[in-house]
Amino acid sequence: MRIKFxxxxxxxxxKNYFLIILILIGGYWMKxxxxxxxxxxxNSVTRDEHxxxxxxxxxxxxxxxxxxxxxxxxxxxxLLPLTLKLDDFNHAEKISGALPNSLSVSGAPTSYAxxxxxxxxxxxxxxxxxxxxxxxxxxxxVKMGRIISGTDLLTKHSSLNVKISCEQSxxx
Numbered sequence: 001m002r003i004k005f006x007x008x009x010x011x012x013x014x015k016n017y018f019l020i021i022l023i024l025i026g027g028y029w030m031k032x033x034x035x036x037x038x039x040x041x042x043n044s045v046t047r048d049e050h051x052x053x054x055x056x057x058x059x060x061x062x063x064x065x066x067x068x069x070x071x072x073x074x075x076x077x078x079l080l081p082l083t084l085k086l087d088d089f090n091h092a093e094k095i096s097g098a099l100p101n102s103l104s105v106s107g108a109p110t111s112y113a114x115x116x117x118x119x120x121x122x123x124x125x126x127x128x129x130x131x132x133x134x135x136x137x138x139x140x141x142v143k144m145g146r147i148i149s150g151t152d153l154l155t156k157h158s159s160l161n162v163k164i165s166c167e168q169s170x171x172x
Contacts, residue, residue: 051145052077053167056130058160063150064167065119072121073144075103076128081165084128088158092133098126105142113137117147130154 051073056063067073079100086094093114105123114120114135122129123140130147132154154160 052170054080054145054164055167056147056150057163057165058153058156061150061153063147063153065117065145065147067119067145068143070108070142070144071104071106072108072142075101076121076144077166077170080170081163083161083163086128086130086154086160086162089129090135092135093129093131094154094160095122095125095130096128099128102126103142105140108142111137111139112141112143114141114143117151118143119145119147 051069052067054065054067054077056065067077076099082099084096086096089095099121103121103123103126105121112120114129114131116131116134118129118131118135120129120131121127121142121144122138123142128144129135129141132151135141
């Protein structure tokens with residue numbers, strides 16, 4: 001009788017160890033699978049959120065901006081490096097003259113109201129607008145990105161000569 005009890009107990013203990021091992025393996029697999037899934041999402045969000053970083057040089061001072069990934073922005077990036085003269089417009093934005101090429105507005109909203117620190121393309125004039133104050137809703141205005149540091153440099157002079165280039169790589 002005692003032998004049968006011991007054999008049942010051994011089987012019971014073996015089953016328990018087996019279940020514990022299964023739980024541990026399953027937990028390890030889920031943790032690693034979940035971690036790589038989360039890491040992939042974090043990396044894609046980071047890339048989408050930041051796009052391409054550009055610098056706008058005003059003499060020896062630099063404005064940094066992130067350019068969004070959209071057709072208009074992609075066309076703009078292809079033009080870089082670019083030297084532009086920016087003039088004050090409506091005490092809210094600095095605007096350039098016409099760019100050397102028109103930019104795509106494919107998929108863009110029909111209008112947009114520029115916000116402080118926005119970099120935009122104004123399709124009717126074919127120029128760049130950089131906002132240091134909120135702007136009115138304008139048909140044909142397409143947001144291309146946003147300044148992350150140095151917006152205040154835009155208010156120092158009514159007219160500025162700037163060089164715009166990619167900070168590192170012009171690739172998405």
